[in-house]
Amino acid sequence: MTAASLLAPIAPASAWSLLLVLATAAPARAAGPVVAVEDTLRTDVAEVLVRAPRVTLDEILDRVARGEARRDSLLRDQSFTATVRVLRNTSGRGTPELFAETVSKVYRKKPNLVRTVRLRQYERYPDKKGDDATLDSEFSPGMGEEIVNFAFRPANRRNYRFSIESRKLLGDHLLYTLRFEPRSALAVHEPSGRVWVDTKDYVIVRQEIEFRQSPVPLFLKSIRHMVVERTRTGEFWVLSRALVRMEFTVPLPKFGRSFDFGLAFSDYQLNAGLPDSLFAAPGSRAESGRMRVRVGGGRRRS
Amino acid sequence: MRRARGGPLALVLLSLVASVGAARAHVVPPDSLLDAYVRGLSDSTDAWFGITAAPVDTAGLDSALAVGLAIPPGGRRANGTESRRLRFGWSPAPGFNRADGAQLGVGLSLRSPLPGRLTGRAQYTTGSKDVLGEAAWSESWRVRPLRSRLALRMAAGRWTETADRDHFDPLSATLNAVLWGGDRHQYLRRDGVRASLRIGDDRTAATIGWRDQLESSLRYTTRWTAFGGPPELESNDAVPEGRVRELALIADVPVPGTRFRAQAAHWTSDPRLWSDRQYRRTRFLLAGDVSLGRRFALVPQAGYGRLRGEVLPQQAFYFGGTPDIHTLERNEWAGAGRTFVRTDLVLVDDLRTLLHLPLPAWLPLQASVFAATGASWGRDPVTGVAQPTSRDWPHRSEWLSEAGGGLSWRPGLPDPLSTLRFEYAVPIGADGRDAAFTVAFKHPLGLLRQR
Numbered sequence: 001m002t003a004a005s006l007l008a009p010i011a012p013a014s015a016w017s018l019l020l021v022l023a024t025a026a027p028a029r030a031a032g033p034v035v036a037v038e039d040t041l042r043t044d045v046a047e048v049l050v051r052a053p054r055v056t057l058d059e060i061l062d063r064v065a066r067g068e069a070r071r072d073s074l075l076r077d078q079s080f081t082a083t084v085r086v087l088r089n090t091s092g093r094g095t096p097e098l099f100a101e102t103v104s105k106v107y108r109k110k111p112n113l114v115r116t117v118r119l120r121q122y123e124r125y126p127d128k129k130g131d132d133a134t135l136d137s138e139f140s141p142g143m144g145e146e147i148v149n150f151a152f153r154p155a156n157r158r159n160y161r162f163s164i165e166s167r168k169l170l171g172d173h174l175l176y177t178l179r180f181e182p183r184s185a186l187a188v189h190e191p192s193g194r195v196w197v198d199t200k201d202y203v204i205v206r207q208e209i210e211f212r213q214s215p216v217p218l219f220l221k222s223i224r225h226m227v228v229e230r231t232r233t234g235e236f237w238v239l240s241r242a243l244v245r246m247e248f249t250v251p252l253p254k255f256g257r258s259f260d261f262g263l264a265f266s267d268y269q270l271n272a273g274l275p276d277s278l279f280a281a282p283g284s285r286a287e288s289g290r291m292r293v294r295v296g297g298g299r300r301r302s
Numbered sequence: 303m304r305r306a307r308g309g310p311l312a313l314v315l316l317s318l319v320a321s322v323g324a325a326r327a328h329v330v331p332p333d334s335l336l337d338a339y340v341r342g343l344s345d346s347t348d349a350w351f352g353i354t355a356a357p358v359d360t361a362g363l364d365s366a367l368a369v370g371l372a373i374p375p376g377g378r379r380a381n382g383t384e385s386r387r388l389r390f391g392w393s394p395a396p397g398f399n400r401a402d403g404a405q406l407g408v409g410l411s412l413r414s415p416l417p418g419r420l421t422g423r424a425q426y427t428t429g430s431k432d433v434l435g436e437a438a439w440s441e442s443w444r445v446r447p448l449r450s451r452l453a454l455r456m457a458a459g460r461w462t463e464t465a466d467r468d469h470f471d472p473l474s475a476t477l478n479a480v481l482w483g484g485d486r487h488q489y490l491r492r493d494g495v496r497a498s499l500r501i502g503d504d505r506t507a508a509t510i511g512w513r514d515q516l517e518s519s520l521r522y523t524t525r526w527t528a529f530g531g532p533p534e535l536e537s538n539d540a541v542p543e544g545r546v547r548e549l550a551l552i553a554d555v556p557v558p559g560t561r562f563r564a565q566a567a568h569w570t571s572d573p574r575l576w577s578d579r580q581y582r583r584t585r586f587l588l589a590g591d592v593s594l595g596r597r598f599a600l601v602p603q604a605g606y607g608r609l610r611g612e613v614l615p616q617q618a619f620y621f622g623g624t625p626d627i628h629t630l631e632r633n634e635w636a637g638a639g640r641t642f643v644r645t646d647l648v649l650v651d652d653l654r655t656l657l658h659l660p661l662p663a664w665l666p667l668q669a670s671v672f673a674a675t676g677a678s679w680g681r682d683p684v685t686g687v688a689q690p691t692s693r694d695w696p697h698r699s700e701w702l703s704e705a706g707g708g709l710s711w712r713p714g715l716p717d718p719l720s721t722l723r724f725e726y727a728v729p730i731g732a733d734g735r736d737a738a739f740t741v742a743f744k745h746p747l748g749l750l751r752q753r
Contacts (some may be wrong), residue, residue: 083358096353103358105367117370119363155449155503171335184561185593185650186601186746189718196343198336205340213652213666216714221663227347232337241344243351249664260354280375 057164060176060197061157067202068149071236075143077109077274078238081119083264084137088124090245091224091258099124099255106139113279114141125254145239148204148228151180151195159183165194174199189215191226203237205230209244221247221257233268240265389413395423397472398480401489401520401538402462403429417441427462429523434460449503456497462520463492465541465616466633468585468607469625474743483525483533486623486632490541490616491518502554505563511550517616518543541616544578546571562590563750569617581611585619589747594647601646603749608694609638613680618688621678624742625749628674628727629704629735636688638680641696646672648746653709668710668721675703703730720745 055063086099103120107113116139146153151160165177176199181192193209209226224245231240242263251257348355390412397405407425414420418441425434436459443452464470465488479485494515501508519540525532548571556563569583589603607619619640623632626642653659653667661667677700680691708725712718722743729735 081358081360081363085354087354090352090354098353101358103363105363105370115375117367119366119370155505168339170339171333173333173336175336175339183593184591185596185599186591186648186719188650189712189714196340205336206343213712214663214714215718217666218664218713218715220714225350227351229340229344229347231340231344232333241347241355243347243354245351245354249662260351262351262354264355264358266358278375 055199057162057178060164060178060199060202061152061162063199063202064149064152064197064204065154065157068144068152068204071201071203072144074271075110075236076271077107078143079105079107079267079269079272079274080238080265081267082106082137082139083262083266085260085262085264087260087262088256089258090260091247094256096260097124098122099259102137104137104139107274107278108139108141108143109274109276109279110141110143112141113276114139115279145230147242148207148230148239151191152204159187159190160192172200175205188213193226198237201237203230205237217249219249221249233270236270238265238268238270388415395425396476397425398476398524399462399485399487399489400479400483400522400524400533400535401430402427402432402434403524405434405462407435423459430520432460434462436461445501448501450501451503453500454497456495458495459493461492462489464488465490465539465618465636466620467583467617468619471743479527479533481528483527483531486534486634488535488539488541488615488633489520491520492516493518494545498550505556507552507554509550509552509554511552512548513550514545514547516543516545517541539615542614546579547575547577548579549575557588557590560590561592562588563747564588565750579612579614581609581614581617583607583609583617587750589750591746597649597651599648599650599746601648601746602643603645603747604643605641605749607640609680609688611690613638613688613690615688619678621676624740624744626674626676627702627704628706628725628738628740629729630702635678635681635686637678638688638691639693639696640676640678642674642676642749644672644674644676644749646670646746648710664713666712668712669707670710670723671705671707672725672727673703673705674727675701677701702733702735704728704735705730717745719747 082104084102084104086101087096088099090096101120101122102118105117105119107115107117116137150156151162159182160180161183163179165179168175168177176197178195178197179193180195182190184190189211191209191211193207195204195208196206197203198205207228209228211223211226214220214222224247226244227241228239229241230237232238244261245258246261247258248255391410393409395405395407395409397407399405405425405427407423410422410424412420412422418439420437420439422437423435426432427434436457438455438457438459440453440455442454444450445452464475470487475485475487492515494513496511496513496515498509498511520538522536522538527533548569550567550569552565552567554563554565565585565587567585569581571577571579571581573580585605585607587603587605589601592600592602594600609617609619615636618636618638620633620636621627621640621642622630622634626640626644648668648670649656650668653669654661654663654665659667677696679693679696679700681688704727706725706727708723710721710723712721720743722741724739724741726737726739728737
């Protein structure tokens with residue numbers, strides 16, 4: 001039974017018209033023989049010469065800086081679950097193994113309130129005395145997500161060379177892929193990479209980072225791959241993951257040579273009106289403006 | 303006729319299809335395409351990183367959160383931050399020079415509920431059998447309108463310092479002195495107080511400083527070296543004793559539109575500031591880098607210094623050695639004026655990968671060539687000691703030039719750009735200098751003092 005016979009009870013001509021409509025609506029999916037070719041419907045569309053100037057790279061960079069600043073200014077408070085994870089044996093021989101993981105709930109409120117509730121901590125080789133954490137994470141009150149937009153900040157922009165790599169139209173979003181690299185040839189240790197910018201809000205939605213040479217060749221052989229991702233939560237794009245794979249120059253005892261370091265942020269609540277009573281008075285150690293992660297322990301002295 | 307009958311129905315169907323499409327467009331958010339695209343990229347990340355990218359196991363987290371929130375905020379375990387209680391730290395503070403001998407001591411730091419940070423250092427010197435040290439207080443504040451920080455540091459104590467105020471690397475000087483007596487600095491004692499107030503960010507800064515110190519000579523006390531042999535210098539030059547009260551003004555700015563930085567510094571001491579000395583010491587520095595493609599970097603550096611008034615050894619401009627002209631011995635000359643220009647051409651690529659050298663990964667090597675010229679004036683031509691002069695620029699005959707090349711190893715510590723340089727320099731001009739091979743740990747923009 002063909003499609004034409006199915007539609008026969010309605011009206012043959014209408015059925016052909018419907019087939020034509022369906023065929024033109026989804027040409028890529030219309031596989032199989034061509035039943036008929038409608039050549040009686042014609043239309044002319046007048047040419048339109050678009051003279052609007054294309055947005056320049058400088059303008060994009062300005063707007064990204066403004067978009068990121070705007071995004072930051074609209075955030076009043078946030079809470080999320082943060083997972084900090086280190087895996088060893090992530091390349092070469094051996095199977096990847098979880099070395100340490102910390103899960104925390106973080107509450108932040110402007111201007112400088114932060115509270116971190118440790119939910120879970122796992123260590124492959126815990127310290128016997130219990131006071132020497134392998135993986136220790138501290139979060140700052142800042143919501144600017146410098147790890148995402150460091151190259152686009154007005155203070156840093158002059159240090160990087162930018163270029164447009166591609167444009168992609170996705171629905172009513174125009175997504176630019178920009179490439180950035182240090183302007184100075186001496187800066188072989190500094191990050192370069194690609195960012196994906198949604199030009200609707202001019203926010204960065206993803207970043208891939210590479211290093212031409214290791215920043216610390218004495219210990220670190222290479223940083224093979226680094227990805228920073230954002231996800232949309234309500235109206236905001238927020239940091240969701242930062243993943244990096246690295247390799248030491250020499251294998252470390254109990255740790256090996258290659259390892260992954262991952263930060264994951266989930267369960268975001270934004271501008272929920274967190275009460276001040278949730279927080280202690282602003283602490284001294286958490287006011288540096290960014291997240292700090294200390295790996296490898298080191299006894300806290302007090 | 304048939305076409306005429308079917309026309310209205312087709313239009314109805316068309317409008318039906320259109321309305322279904324419209325309804326779907328209404329249900330599906332317009333951002334779904336972008337979200338799907340970003341999700342696709344994220345899936346590729348999942349595939350690349352494997353279990354590192356796996357979602358966290360949420361079992362038990364809710365109850366842990368309830369327990370955590372039940373603890374009042376402010377406790378260490380509840381918020382992950384520590385309250386501002388007393389925190390004490392220490393580190394060893396060793397040193398060595400031929401005036402003090404071995405310096406054995408500790409460095410201390412204390413954080414308290416009070417504002418600022420207290421640090422201290424105490425050392426016993428085996429040669430001069432003396433106690434050196436300092437107690438310092440420092441604090442910094444954010445200056446939001448200027449997007450800067452204001453930092454204040456005050457210190458009081460007894461120091462052994464080098465007469466060369468411009469270049470001193472304590473690590474290499476100490477190693478040179480301990481191992482084979484190759485330390486060519488002159489040392490003096492300074493007792494008193496000093497303070498500095500700095501405002502700026504990581505590119506632009508202005509500093510005002512003040513010191514009130516008694517300067518005095520140190521005797522030469524220690525001859526021994528680890529590998530035997532006498533020290534290169536068999537004496538430690540005397541300095542005129544006196545109380546010095548000195549005002550310092552330092553500005554460090556980027557040159558707009560370039561990757562160059564300029565630094566201007568002026569130190570003044572005058573009886574009107576209740577000082578025993580009267581001098582004006584001025585120094586200008588300019589350095590930066592120019593990229594020649596992705597493989598080469600040109601690194602020009604230039605400096606000019608001038609001392610007016612009393613020309614004291616501890617204020618003079620020293621000349622020679624790894625900071626400037628390699629084909630002179632370190633600090634061979636001291637003058638009331640110094641000018642120096644050097645340009646390096648650096649191949650930034652790692653020679654291991656470029657030439658497929660079988661070297662370990664921790665040994666990345668860079669190659670470079672350089673040319674340098676400079677002059678020191680306002681000095682006794684026989685003794686090489688600084689003396690007053692009215693000239694602000696050297697004679698043509700006073701210029702010394704050299705060229706050379708070398709290899710650099712970049713360990714990435716203590717900063718990513720500093721390298722251990724093995725350089726061979728050849729003098730240009732018939733003035734009796736010999737070619738020199740030097741090993742020095744340097745920043746590519748070493749002429750600009752690191753902040």
